[in-house]
Structure formats: C-alpha cells, structure tokens
Amino acid sequence: MGRKKLIKLNVIKDLENVFDFRDGDDEKNIRKYFDNDNPITLELGCGHGEYTFNLAREYPGRNFLGIDIKGSRLYNGAIDSIQYDIPNSAFLVSRIEKLPEIFSEEKIEEIIIPFPDPHVRRRSEKHRLVSPEFLKTYKSFLVEKGNIHLKTDNTELYEYALKILQKEKHNIIYSTSDLHSTDDELFIKTVLTRYEKHYVNEGRKIKYVCFNINRKENP
Numbered sequence: 001m002g003r004k005k006l007i008k009l010n011v012i013k014d015l016e017n018v019f020d021f022r023d024g025d026d027e028k029n030i031r032k033y034f035d036n037d038n039p040i041t042l043e044l045g046c047g048h049g050e051y052t053f054n055l056a057r058e059y060p061g062r063n064f065l066g067i068d069i070k071g072s073r074l075y076n077g078a079i080d081s082i083q084y085d086i087p088n089s090a091f092l093v094s095r096i097e098k099l100p101e102i103f104s105e106e107k108i109e110e111i112i113i114p115f116p117d118p119h120v121r122r123r124s125e126k127h128r129l130v131s132p133e134f135l136k137t138y139k140s141f142l143v144e145k146g147n148i149h150l151k152t153d154n155t156e157l158y159e160y161a162l163k164i165l166q167k168e169k170h171n172i173i174y175s176t177s178d179l180h181s182t183d184d185e186l187f188i189k190t191v192l193t194r195y196e197k198h199y200v201n202e203g204r205k206i207k208y209v210c211f212n213i214n215r216k217e218n219p
C-alpha cells in the first residue's frame, strides 16, 4: 500500500465522523454521532466523499452517510466535514453487502447510488448495485416508501435498472436519460458528484431513475 494511503487510513481511524464496520461500529454509534432524529440518506460508493459533504451542506435538515469499502478514499469528505463544521455528514467504511448487519430495522429514509461501477459483463451482473440481490438487501433497512436514486452515465446500467424495476414491479417515480436537460425541479440536479462533473464536462448524458421497493410484489 502507498505511503499516502497509509497516512490517510491512520488519520481517518481517529476521526469522530468516520465509522468502520470491521471495528464493530453500528447504527447506534452513527445515530449517536448525528444526535438528532432527522432522516438519514445513505450514499453508496461515496468514493472521495465530497458528494456526501456537499449534500449535507445544502440540506442541513437531513443526515448524510457516505459509505465506501475503500477507507483512504473518503478522507477528503471526512476532513472537510470537520473543518467546515458540517455535523450532518459522516462516513462508514464497509462493503455495501454488509449493511443489513449494521442497519437492522427498516429505518433508513433514502439511498443514493451515484455512478456505481457498471459491471457490464453478464457474469458480473450480481455486482451491479441495482441487481435483484442488492434490492433485497436495501429493502431490509429502508423505510416502507424510502426512495432509491440511481445516477449513471452508463446506458447499459440504466437500461438494466429499468428492466429489473419493471420485471419486479417496483414503483418507478421518475426516470430520464438526460437529467441535466430536463426542466423538472429535482433535488438530485442541485449537487453534482465528482464523476458527474467530469462526465458533464465531457458532454455525456446523465441518466437518472428514482424508485421505491414494491413490498407486496417482493415480500
């Protein structure tokens, strides 16, 4: 492992706004940190954490938890949240697959999945964060009508998501194959992720779908 990564890992393990599944951190510690009853939004695969940080700044009435398996990546978001005194932004080092062990009941209000790795090869389908297996995982800790938002530049992943959602009869609330050209007022347009800024600058269209789980059809 590179020296810079090691330094970052050493710093984040002592930060009060960074939690680690492998250290036994759980929902209780995280809620204690937020210290309020405001809704919690999870950002899955938060990378460097600036999206979680910026959302938290923009929407102080909600709590935002950025989650990534790579601890060294979320260093920037975690440090900025402390330096700019943003108490509704926190981070969790964990595999997404482990979240049902951390969030035991259906209490999380919202999930955002921004620019996940598309895993376009058929054999990798189970790794797509909108595969039926992942949707089942989210159901276990989301509130009944909790919205899930997917943003991607990848047409295959977007079409795959729509196909799965229709097949399993989930409730699609909104979808577009060109998010930034729609006039609709959507909170998801207000803050851009690191990847999104890059893709928008390159002139790529951002696809977006917002949905919630149909529990009757998927008990």
Ligand SMILES: C[S@@+](CC[C@H](N)C(=O)[O-])C[C@H]1O[C@@H](n2cnc3c(N)ncnc32)[C@H](O)[C@@H]1O
Residues within 6 Å of the ligand: 044, 045, 046, 047, 048, 051, 067, 068, 069, 070, 073, 094, 095, 096, 097, 114, 115, 116, 117, 193, 194, 195, 196
């Ligand atoms: C393409 S990056 C997107 C970063 C950020 N969301 C953005 O839009 O700028 C995907 C991130 O997801 C994380 N990731 C991928 N699979 C994961 C998993 N199963 N559990 C936790 N994190 C995961 C990766 O480590 C990586 O940082």
